[in-house]
Amino acid sequence: MPKENTTMLSTGTKGAPRIKEIVAPDTAITVRPVKLSPQTKKVRVINLKKQRKTKPEQYAVATSREFSALMKVIEDKFEELSNNYDEKFKSLIGDIKKERRSIGRDFLSGTAEKARNFASQFSTQRIKEQISSIAMWATSTEVDEFGLDPIFTAKAKPLFDFLHDKWWRVETIGVNHIPSTGRALLVSNHSGGIPVDGAMIVTSIFKSHPAQRFTRPLVEDFAYYMPFINSFLTKTGSVRASQENAERLLERDQLVVVFPEGLKGIGKPFKYRYQLQRFGRGGYIKLAMRTRSPIVPVGVVGAEEAFPIIGRIDWLGKLVGAPYLPVTPFFPWLGPLGAIPLPTKWYIGYGEPVDMSKYGPDDVEDDILINRLSETIRDQIQEILKDLLKHRKSIFFG
Amino acid sequence: MPSGKQSRKQQKKTQKVVITGVNSFIGSNLSRRLANDPRYQLVIIDIKKPDFLEKGVKFYKIDITEPMIDGVIADILKKEAVDMVVHLAFLSSPIKNTTLSHELEVIGTLNMIHASSAIKLKKFILKSTTMAYGANATNPNFITEEHPLRADHGVAYLRDKMEVEHIVRRFSEKNPRTVVTVLRPCATLGPTIRNFLTSYLASPIILTILGFDPLYQFVHEEDVIDMFRVAVEGDYPGAFNIVGRGVLPFSTVLKLSGKIGIPAPYPIAYSIVSMMWSAGLLPVPPVFLNFLRYSWLADGAKAKKMMNFESRYTTKDTLESFMGTQRLRELRLVE
Known part of the structure; x- marks a missing residue:
């Protein structure tokens, strides 16, 4: 019985005219534009489109399910961005290589190599991995119910x-x-x-x-x-x-x-x-x-x-x-x-x-x-x- | 527990539900869901009018802590022929004005109980917390619902919670026909909920106790709301813990959320926290540090067995859901 209820809740099958209200996440959440990198524009544009003029007291109206739905969209967007970031960087390095060959000068190659290696460390994905590997040394993300790691x-x-x-x-x-x-x-x-x-x-x-x-x-x-x-x-x-x-x-x-x-x-x-x-x-x-x-x-x-x-x-x-x-x-x-x-x-x-x-x-x-x-x-x-x-x-x- | 036929019969009739504390997190979410459900008719008793009020929802502006208010509430319950009371008017964080918190939690509950005793009430649902079990060195790893409530009596917040449970238990003994459900959610996290735990975990630097690393469990806000919904729909007498699946050591919680833990020896941490609490810089009194020393995990087996309810989010999922929103908040992408 309760199992059914929970599934029914999550799909929201009742009260047809009110479904609209539940689904629309824009009524409650303000999304502010942020300057991060060119790629984040996408997020901003998408959310700005949805944004309408809202009254401040409507914050409290956001139910947790609406919020979670929006959260997922934004998180997916971030994932996509961070994945793209590495590829963009590689293509950029490819361009630099081509250019260098065409000019035919290689006295900078040693320095460029170093700089490139250094810069590639700042790829968001790699930084995340490195930091997490240090922080999570000898630590599992899941333990058994008595805490065995x-x-x-x-x-x-x-x-x-x-x-x-x-x-x-x-x-x-x-x-x-x-x-x-x-x-x-x-x-x-x-x-x-x-x-x-x-x-x-x-x-x-x-x-x-x-x-x-x-x-x-x-x-x-x-x-x-x-x-x-x-x-x-x-x-x-x-x-x-x-x-x-x-x-x-x-x-x-x-x-x-x-x-x-x-x-x-x-x-x-x-x-x-x-x-x-x-x-x-x-x-x-x-x-x-x-x-x-x-x-x-x-x-x-x-x-x-x-x-x-x-x-x-x-x-x-x-x-x-x-x-x-x-x-x-x-x-x-x-x-x-x-x-x-x-x-x-x-x-x-x-x-x-x-x-x-x-x-x-x-x-x-x-x-x-x-x-x-x-x-x-x-x-x-x-x-x-x-x-x-x-x-x-x-x-x-x- | 009623058989399937009976419960289907009951569902055909609309039930009148009184909700108190409708501006709280659970109150606002639960009342919105019940207002959209044709099986229920909402009557709201609160000191403040909620921001939303759907058609067909009645609102009574009442301060449940006022003296002699129990008679007024009883009249309302009688007039509306109420089937069910969902009592949610509680504090989600300790406050320094202990008189006010005692009036709201204990006297408010007492008034609601008096009014409920005056009519033939079908169901009374109370929101409590697993913090009422207390963080004691002698706790078993998983505390069941039958375990005595042994929180520290020196803290007004926890003392009030235990007293409320005591009042409601006495009421259920006196009125065996009323289904009394006590729901005890553990530490609740999620994208929209705000309580002292979320503000504690939101700061970049977190005070911990040197040498102690208790196991923690979190429950997702959606699971808590669903559990209240299940309790409203079916008849489940007794107390139930609401917990997320799985546990995590507190150090891992900090690591997963990218926070820096500053460990301090217990006596030093105690004096720091008591100073900051007196200065109004921290939302919790120093005795709450015990919750960072000893385990206070609750067992969710009873809810699974009796209510067939199991949380959808694990402890780790819940933490990730909370921290994900928190990161967006820090970037000012959401508010």
Whole structure:
């Protein structure tokens, strides 16, 4: 019904005597003559023809549709002009060449060549292209609904590849547990003062999974709204951690990785390394139930030693919008250099997916069940961590 | 929702529509369209006579903020046997006279609601805005209509909008027979609309917040008018967001429109804007800077599902349509 209405509106099929009024754009818009270049005369003449004496109060009468119709005409005219401009310029250069040959003097040729090259840069089309290419560096004109910028991500990929391949030499185990199609919720441990484990999980799945799937990490509020970090995170595909966002992603059959430990995981002292903290309030279990998505437990080993936390300063962190400032053997003593994470050897293990399809949205209210399931997942991740740690001989060489 | 037969029957009879705020952007466009439609008979209640007045359109010069005016409006509604009220008498930009804005938005709505309660009204359509959700760090990326309105109470403009919604919601609870439609357009741009956002985006140098780059969505003015038209024609109780498809980061918005963004740290930007607002140089108070820090995107899925309405323009198309006119304005080719 409404669809019909909108089409009817746009064609304007009713009220025959009034159509004239709607179509005539000249009643409302004054077009002033402007001296730009000889070519713009065309625009001016066309519009002046249409222009009649109008009363000033008729400005308000212009409806948006009339205006849009006129806008399109003018825009097309401009397009035509700017296209013609280059051709005119070429023909002009051709004329100059001919003339030069006929005179037979070429001592000016070097200068003329330079001048011509210089002048050709001022062709409107080329200037537009150059300016836009500088301004739009590493920026797409279209992003997905959560702000993932494909061009920016492609530019940032070498950095992640370097960290993944060279710096931490990430080894991926059991990546085949991740489904090739459809939704899945990855649940991982969270560690390291600077939480880059999310980025490494994304890179490892993209690189080693046969389907090259892209995973969307959910980020804590404090990081999501930290100055500068927020736009980097959004453009590279991170999403603010909230039930609504996660549901929306999973309903679109995406891979989502969550860190139920949250801040407790990344801020824990070094002596508690690889000991899982409390898993929130089981929000991720409810999420999996509501969206009927399988849960894949993930264990990351190596991130704890990359940034070993021996203390934390809360008040200093508050200044930059973080909940605390981590203190490591090198940071903040060595300044920004100390913030570089150590090149430890990383292992990322993916466990067998836990089927959640037998639970429905009704089970969301069952707190005891949710707690039990959450504890099961937690145990599985702890098992993965134990196995990986047993497998590892050396912190830095694997 | 009525079945197809019923709605066709209703369409045969002419419906009387009261429009307030007819000199606003939506008011002028919607009333022109309805005046050209034989199915509707227009009754205009406004403080100022509109520039156009077609045949068969009745005009009552009434200030809806006056005390005791609700009885007068009720008499008019009764006399004219009105079916529908489209309440559009709102401000499109914040003003410094907060008393006036409160009188116009809240008391005006209250008077219209009182008058509407006095008769058996079929439909009440209200114009709100997605700004009423507020720009909060804890917003989900896409705010649905069920989400509470959590705009900053310290800003008169936003507080009034939330209060108006509250008044209308109470009215719809008390009068279950009346179809109450609340339409919440997001940031509206287009060739002819003028509001604080268009004047903000029209200046060549634009103040942004250092280190923040929220996602933005725009809806085209034509889509907003069409949505109001759809709401007038069918019965759709509840609140609906009107949004354009797709989102763009604010930095990309500036780049696409060829503007230069001047980033300032939030505290500095806050003091600059508050000084300029007090001096009357800026159309918005400093709290509006939150709309440049946090996302306040709305979800248009409900309108698509219930009204079968989807905006024709994407966010990018809308921006291009606005900026195209803006360029012509700068060249003084159009006014």
